[in-house]
Amino acid sequence: SVSATNIFEVNQIVKSFISFNFSIDIVLCVDINSFNKIKDKNYDIIFGFGEIFNRMCKLQPSKKRIMYLTEHHPEFSKKKETERVRYFYERHNKNISLSRSGAYFQKDNFNHIDEIIILGETFPFENKKYKIHKIKPTGLLNNRFTYSIRNINSSRNNFLWFGSNGAVHKGLDLLLDIFLNRPEISLHICGLNKQDRKLLKLPKQANIIDYGKIDVQGDLFLKLMKNCSFILLPSCSEGMSTSVLTCMRHSMIPIVMKDTGFNHLTDLAFLLDDFKLDYVENRINQIRSIDEFKIENLHKKIYKYANDEFNLKKYSIDISSIISKL
Numbered sequence: 001s002v003s004a005t006n007i008f009e010v011n012q013i014v015k016s017f018i019s020f021n022f023s024i025d026i027v028l029c030v031d032i033n034s035f036n037k038i039k040d041k042n043y044d045i046i047f048g049f050g051e052i053f054n055r056m057c058k059l060q061p062s063k064k065r066i067m068y069l070t071e072h073h074p075e076f077s078k079k080k081e082t083e084r085v086r087y088f089y090e091r092h093n094k095n096i097s098l099s100r101s102g103a104y105f106q107k108d109n110f111n112h113i114d115e116i117i118i119l120g121e122t123f124p125f126e127n128k129k130y131k132i133h134k135i136k137p138t139g140l141l142n143n144r145f146t147y148s149i150r151n152i153n154s155s156r157n158n159f160l161w162f163g164s165n166g167a168v169h170k171g172l173d174l175l176l177d178i179f180l181n182r183p184e185i186s187l188h189i190c191g192l193n194k195q196d197r198k199l200l201k202l203p204k205q206a207n208i209i210d211y212g213k214i215d216v217q218g219d220l221f222l223k224l225m226k227n228c229s230f231i232l233l234p235s236c237s238e239g240m241s242t243s244v245l246t247c248m249r250h251s252m253i254p255i256v257m258k259d260t261g262f263n264h265l266t267d268l269a270f271l272l273d274d275f276k277l278d279y280v281e282n283r284i285n286q287i288r289s290i291d292e293f294k295i296e297n298l299h300k301k302i303y304k305y306a307n308d309e310f311n312l313k314k315y316s317i318d319i320s321s322i323i324s325k326l
Helices: 006-018 031-039 051-059 074-092 107-112 174-180 192-202 220-227 242-248 277-288 292-309 312-325
Strands: 043-050 065-069 115-118 131-134 157-160 187-189 208-212 230-233 254-256 269-271
Touching: 006 043, 006 312, 031 051, 031 115, 043 051, 051 107, 065 107, 074 107, 074 174, 157 242, 174 187, 174 192, 174 277, 187 220, 230 242, 230 277, 242 254, 242 292, 254 277, 254 292, 269 277
Parallel strands: 043 065, 065 115, 115 131, 157 187, 157 230, 187 208, 230 254, 254 269
Antiparallel strands: none
């Protein structure tokens, strides 16, 4: 089964270009070998990101060059991830390298584009020479999910970290340090890879549960959605985390860092201003002690909003609208 929403979104982008009668060459963003096959071709539009996209933009400056930005600005990302790596060293005396920043986007790339489609916060890109278009990505949905009222007194004590590669970038190390000393609240971990598991050395205790990679269409996912109230992802830099959007489509309440794509959702998400342990732990305490009725009400509001806004049909309409403007 598909574990990432971008596969569906890519299909909608291609479909949209087809509907405007374009003939399309598709290249994997990291496939340097394909550059020789396309470098002498004459294109009207160059769309995407990564090394091939950057080379083609420099090679054909008179064409319409559209960047599709799935992450935060690379300078923002590098700065924030460097802070996390330092803080990890302070606490654990282990040196680790940056895991995510700079892999697909570098500062220089932005000098060679005409338009940019942004999935996250737009503030680092304002007043530049290129035009900005904003789009919301999608979340996956388990079609067997039906909204039902949780047992809030239990679910308010269950938090889910639903991530992928780069566990320190995505703040899992912070949560382990906090939950280690808090047996009355539980941390459920999904999507941790082998490398990060080895690095973080998960404590063996009843309130920290590692499920590995799980299937959104499976029963375990449904069980977690019912048993937990909060998706807790203190990631230092994101476009807009689709794992959070997926959980929101199943009515979970997001607790995320400020400036990671959720700033506009002030009444539907809890935004963290800092990543230091004391601050995060205090916020967790405040949030879980909110009145039961308010938590239930938030679950309902999030469920409705997320399924209206973060679905593929809405994304298709929005991307077609942007491409037709271009």
